Amino acid sequence: MDKAELITPKVCIAIGSGGFMENDIAEITQYVSAERLKRAERYMQRRDRNNCIVSYFLLRYELLRYCGINEVPPMEQDKYGKPYFKDIPLFFNISHSDEGVCCGIAAENIGVDIQSIERRYENILKNTMSANEIELIAGSDAPHEEFTRLWTLKESIVKYRGTGVGDHIEQIDFSACSGGKFIHDGLIFRSERYGEYYVSACTSEHEPEFIKKELSRYISEYQQLIRA
Template sequence: MVYYFDEIESLDEKFLNRSKLLLSQERMMKVDRLGNNRDKILSILAYLLLLYGLKKEGRDTSLMEIRYNEYGKPFLWNTDSVCFNLSHCIEGAACVISTFEVGIDIQEIRPVNDSILKKVCSQTEIKTIKAAINMDAEFTRYWTMKESFLKAIGTGIINDLKIITFDEIGKNQAYRLGYNINTFSEKRFILAVCTKGNIRIDLEKVSLDCFNKEFANC
């Protein structure tokens, strides 16, 4: 299940201060190290989405402990039955929870130029992107697919993204090495989810009211 939040402008100081009380010590230290205030907000939101999703799926979060593999991919230390991944961009935050290895990436749609295309995409991908009705959105789709795949396999970003290519199954679905990548388009951003095996992906847009109701007694 994917949970995402994009009502950034609706957040106020009161909500953010209360939200910090829900963070683990490790997450709070990570937030404090961020210099940009919007990045702090987005990092908090990504963690809240994880808490929200786990609670909604009936998981106990009281003993939740996040650790990281050698490449920096987070995992829940005290359970092997839940996999998750987090992502955020200036337009929102997202979290995916599954019983299989997963990766997620969310990116705002922004202008692309030939220099970026040549650095990130293969020649075949560049042709597809340039032929698209919305070139910026199509490039962002490929970018999120590559990042979500690398996050799913747990190795993190590599220097040459051009070597990560996909077999297209449909307009918003692709395949690579036993992993399925699904993309979802919004007006301001693209979201990609990579899963081991062909698993149905459901999305829930979380509102500020949802957060307030879920964490009202926290």
């Protein structure tokens, strides 16, 4: 696949209201690999199992919708455990939180994160935020929202790097970064709020496009694509 075929990174977002509908989950199960279904069954909570299935389906949707690929290519993991496609020059990243799921796909490295507004952050504040960020949160009219926004930005760059918990996220400082789109340390960031959720993405070359739809609409569009 030519890298130019996917110039703008795409981040698809689905948020369930009270959880994803079981009929939608049943519908997309036919498009999910046996390996992914087995992985989903490892989760104790139904919500987490459903999120695992939905995230895989969103990846399939993006591959078909934006890349014309109707199967999920073989994957491998790097030394930090970050999955990647073995044989094609595409990058992807997945995140889910509570009833929200997002999946990013790009022809460049990408990291994404979704997080419901965190209302109990005091115990982890010093281990996750810089001194400037702690001051920013303390002075905010909506400290829970500010903490969650900063958290998703940090997670997006950590997932972009693929280093996971090895990164000291309290040393990453976004206190001077405001607005929904900005460049920081030579990387491109986008962050948006959707109801009780924040979604952030980090890329290297092009500003990501965010797409939010109901899961049922993703399903309908996917089925139209496979029939075309």
